[in-house]
Amino acid sequence: MESSCPLVSLCVIARNEEEFIPGLLSDIEAQGYPHERMEVVLVDSLSTDRTKEIMQAFVLGDAGFWGVKVLENERITQAAGWNVAIEGSSGEVVIRVDAHASIPCDFVEMNVEVLSEGYSVCGGPRPTIVKDPTPWKETLHLAEESAFGSTVADYRKDAESDKNVSSVFHGAYRRTVFDEAGLFDERLRRTEDNELHYRIRQKGYEIRYSLRIRSAQYARHTLKGMIKQKYGNGFWIGKTLKIAPKCVSTFHLVPFAFVVALIACLAVGFAWSWVPLLALCGLYLAVDLSISVLAIIACRKRYAQMLALPLIFPAIHLSYGWGTLRGIFGLDGR
Numbered sequence: 001m002e003s004s005c006p007l008v009s010l011c012v013i014a015r016n017e018e019e020f021i022p023g024l025l026s027d028i029e030a031q032g033y034p035h036e037r038m039e040v041v042l043v044d045s046l047s048t049d050r051t052k053e054i055m056q057a058f059v060l061g062d063a064g065f066w067g068v069k070v071l072e073n074e075r076i077t078q079a080a081g082w083n084v085a086i087e088g089s090s091g092e093v094v095i096r097v098d099a100h101a102s103i104p105c106d107f108v109e110m111n112v113e114v115l116s117e118g119y120s121v122c123g124g125p126r127p128t129i130v131k132d133p134t135p136w137k138e139t140l141h142l143a144e145e146s147a148f149g150s151t152v153a154d155y156r157k158d159a160e161s162d163k164n165v166s167s168v169f170h171g172a173y174r175r176t177v178f179d180e181a182g183l184f185d186e187r188l189r190r191t192e193d194n195e196l197h198y199r200i201r202q203k204g205y206e207i208r209y210s211l212r213i214r215s216a217q218y219a220r221h222t223l224k225g226m227i228k229q230k231y232g233n234g235f236w237i238g239k240t241l242k243i244a245p246k247c248v249s250t251f252h253l254v255p256f257a258f259v260v261a262l263i264a265c266l267a268v269g270f271a272w273s274w275v276p277l278l279a280l281c282g283l284y285l286a287v288d289l290s291i292s293v294l295a296i297i298a299c300r301k302r303y304a305q306m307l308a309l310p311l312i313f314p315a316i317h318l319s320y321g322w323g324t325l326r327g328i329f330g331l332d333g334r
Contacts (some may be wrong), residue, residue: 004116005037007066008108009091013073014099015045018054020131020218021099035064037174041089043081045073051099076247079184086178095172100218102129102146103170110212110295111172120177120205121197123168124213137221143312144226146293150316165209166249167225169236177205185291187243190236198247223312227319234320236328237276249269254286256328258284258323288313 010028014021028040028170042059044052055070069087073081086094095111097103114122130137143149146265171193181199184192197207221225237252265277296302 003070005034005162006092007037007090008033008093008112009038009039009041009085010095010097010108011041011043011076011085011089012097012099013043013045013085014047014051015073015076016047016049016051018047018050019109021054021100023053024097024099024103025051025054025102026100027101027105027107029061030105031103031108032105033112036066036094038108039083039089039091040068041071042069043073043085043088045076045081049215049277062092070240075186077186077189079186079188079190082184082192083186086183092175093172094139094175094178095170097170097215098217101126101170102218104214104217107213107215110210111216114208114213115172115174117208119208120174120314121168121171121200122208122210122213124210124215126169126215126217129216130217131173131218132221135305137219138301139305140221140226140312141219141221141307142165142295142306143316146291149313162208162210163211164206164231166201166208167194168207169193170215171197172205172213177203178328181205184285185201185244188236188240190233191240191247194247195240195244198244221317226312227315231318231319231323234323236323238324238329241328250304253316254322255321256324257321258317259325284314285310 010031011088012028018217025033040058042228044055052065059066059068059070067090069088073084076273085096093112093115093260095108110124111122128141130141131201133170177200181203183194183196186192188195200208203240220229220240234255237248238256240248261280262277265280269277272279295309299306
């Protein structure tokens with residue numbers, strides 16, 4: 001770093017996030033990093049609610065920031081929005097934070113501290129949290145936090161120590177990284193982070209995961225919203241296989257393999273025998289029930305709604321896998 005307090009551009013993009021953006025802006029205002037060395041870049045993606053109005057009101061506040069600006073993302077997509085933010089920012093360090101996030105007061109400070117140790121990209125644990133908890137929301141959150149229901153990514157759980165990883169969420173980047181590796185691929189949605197981080201690693205940069213850097217993401221609070229999100233994630237994994245296959249991990253394809261296996265077993269059942277389908281479903285049910293029971297036992301608070309967990313997991317897997325299948329064959333767009 002050129003200075004112990006480099007200019008940091010904290011970037012947020014949002015579309016129709018009036019419920020969450022006020023809390024995040026309060027978190028930004030509470031940052032302990034010198035405000036005179038912080039630029040806040042807010043990008044609105046053609047919101048139809050009060051999101052842009054809330055952003056513009058924040059610009060008028062007097063929090064002593066180096067600068068605050070509101071930009072517009074006319075192309076709406078996440079990748080396009082992040083490119084607008086990066087190109088419209090001035091900092092030596094660029095930090096990306098999702099509008100559904102919550103960040104502690106030392107978030108910027110810890111990112112700068114890790115980058116000052118010689119790294120060019122960093123991030124840390126980013127578990128999901130529940131806004132206005134109810135028993136049903138807690139049940140959905142339990143599924144989301146499970147590796148069986150979501151991901152094995154390091155940022156979703158607390159690792160035992162700092163280490164180099166393949167990707168981070170709410171990442172901090174030296175601007176020189178974008179100069180060399182390029183910006184986000186706007187052909188992609190949902191998977192734009194994976195593809196960018198793959199290119200960054202190909203350029204020889206290390207991506208550092210540090211326990212000092214903490215943030216959180218608000219979980220989806222309806223089953224419909226969760227299923228829609230998982231389907232979209234799966235769909236864009238399928239699309240990404242045709243655009244940048246090397247940035248897709250084997251783990252991303254497990255739900256797809258499960259759906260394909262189900263279809264194959266159904267075909268075998270109609271043509272010959274139902275034994276393969278019964279065996280596959282029996283094995284899945286055994287794993288599903290075992291993980292559900294262990295997850296419930298591990299909870300400090302238990303609710304009757306958690307008995308739905310064995311049904312939520314297959315809903316997640318089938319929607320994600322079906323999305324991947326449709327993405328591969330281009331059967332719809334999302």
